[in-house]
Amino acid sequence: MASTLRTLAIPVVLLLSGCEPNRLTSENFGQIHEGMTKAEVRAILGDPYQVNFSTMPTGREEQWYYGNGGKTAAISFRGDTVVFLGSTGLEE
Numbered sequence: 144m145a146s147t148l149r150t151l152a153i154p155v156v157l158l159l160s161g162c163e164p165n166r167l168t169s170e171n172f173g174q175i176h177e178g179m180t181k182a183e184v185r186a187i188l189g190d191p192y193q194v195n196f197s198t199m200p201t202g203r204e205e206q207w208y209y210g211n212g213g214k215t216a217a218i219s220f221r222g223d224t225v226v227f228l229g230s231t232g233l234e235e
Contacts, residue, residue, distance in 0.1 A: 165189075167211040169233045175218065179225045181207075184218060191218075 166189045174187050184207070191207035198204075202221055209216040214232035218225055 165209075165211045167209040167214055167216055167233075172216055172228075172230055172233050175225065175228055177225050177228070180223050181220060184225065188216075 166187070171187050175184055188209055191209055193208040195206045195208070196203065197206065204226065205220045207218045207220070209218075212232075214230070216230040216233065217228065219227040
């Protein structure tokens with residue numbers, strides 16, 4: 144019974160705090176590709192921990208950053224479309 148309560152408590156605490164379990168994994172990141180929308184990326188990886196904006200010669204870009212321990216990912220959008228993605232520590 145105590146084990147079941149502990150198992151249920153973690154997701155409830157995360158839900159109540161507005162956080163969600165980290166979804167940055169090799170498998171999930173492998174589903175992301177150029178041309179995807181922000182909504183599609185968010186559905187797979189969840190909300191980024193940081194968002195930056197920059198002006199590039201090709202236009203304004205928005206960068207989303209994800210992290211999970213020693214694993215990191217950066218995804219750049221122009222408008223609503225993925226134009227670049229990179230990662231460290233996600234190689235299988």
